[in-house]
Amino acid sequence: MNKNEKLKAIRDYVSGIFEDDATGHDFFHMQRVAEAAGKIAEKEGANLFISKAAAWVHDIGDTKLSDDPDEDKRELQTFFLSISCTAEEIALITEAARDVSFSKGKVPQSLEGKVVQDADRLDALGAVGIARTFAYGGAKGQLIWHDQNKEGTSIQHFYDKLLKLKGLLNTASAAEIAEERHLFLEQFLSQFFEEWQSQT
Numbered sequence: 001m002n003k004n005e006k007l008k009a010i011r012d013y014v015s016g017i018f019e020d021d022a023t024g025h026d027f028f029h030m031q032r033v034a035e036a037a038g039k040i041a042e043k044e045g046a047n048l049f050i051s052k053a054a055a056w057v058h059d060i061g062d063t064k065l066s067d068d069p070d071e072d073k074r075e076l077q078t079f080f081l082s083i084s085c086t087a088e089e090i091a092l093i094t095e096a097a098r099d100v101s102f103s104k105g106k107v108p109q110s111l112e113g114k115v116v117q118d119a120d121r122l123d124a125l126g127a128v129g130i131a132r133t134f135a136y137g138g139a140k141g142q143l144i145w146h147d148q149n150k151e152g153t154s155i156q157h158f159y160d161k162l163l164k165l166k167g168l169l170n171t172a173s174a175a176e177i178a179e180e181r182h183l184f185l186e187q188f189l190s191q192f193f194e195e196w197q198s199q200t
Contacts, residue, residue: 025132033058054094055115133154
């Protein structure tokens with residue numbers, strides 16, 4: 001397989017895993033992250049194939065999404081071999097995807113990893129990021145907000161994570177995109193609390 005064929009196979013593999021996800025980590029999230037990673041990689045001089053492949057698979061084996069993360073990762077390695085990925089490609093893709101998650105609190109070592117992390121974080125900002133926040137909260141039984149018990153609510157997630165992302169990006173390309181999306185988060189929260197307080 002050439003690289004484009006491998007990316008299509010990876011896309012189809014990911015679709016089979018995440019097509020029914022209702023937490024905001026669905027196939028379309030993976031697709032947006034892969035497309036954003038491709039654009040950032042081109043601007044930043046990163047390896048395009050490794051960046052896009054890692055972006056497609058970055059949530060496979062995530063503990064918040066999987067009942068058996070280790071098995072999911074083993075199956076992914078087997079899949080890579082089945083589409084004729086080289087040992088070097090598998091190692092680079094795995095490395096680039098490994099430390100993307102915000103919850104790990106790490107900065108990836110490779111440029112491709114930094115690109116994927118930025119692409120993933122951009123998808124947590126703006127209108128889509130807001131929609132994903134409430135999708136995840138609803139799927140996990142979280143309250144939207146609570147005046148006395150804020151922890152674990154969807155709105156609190158903005159302060160715990162989303163509003164921090166703009167300052168944690170690795171590349172200038174992503175930082176430029178983040179500005180408008182971050183502003184939208186702030187505008188949303190301002191409107192949210194204005195409406196919330198008018199009902200209490």
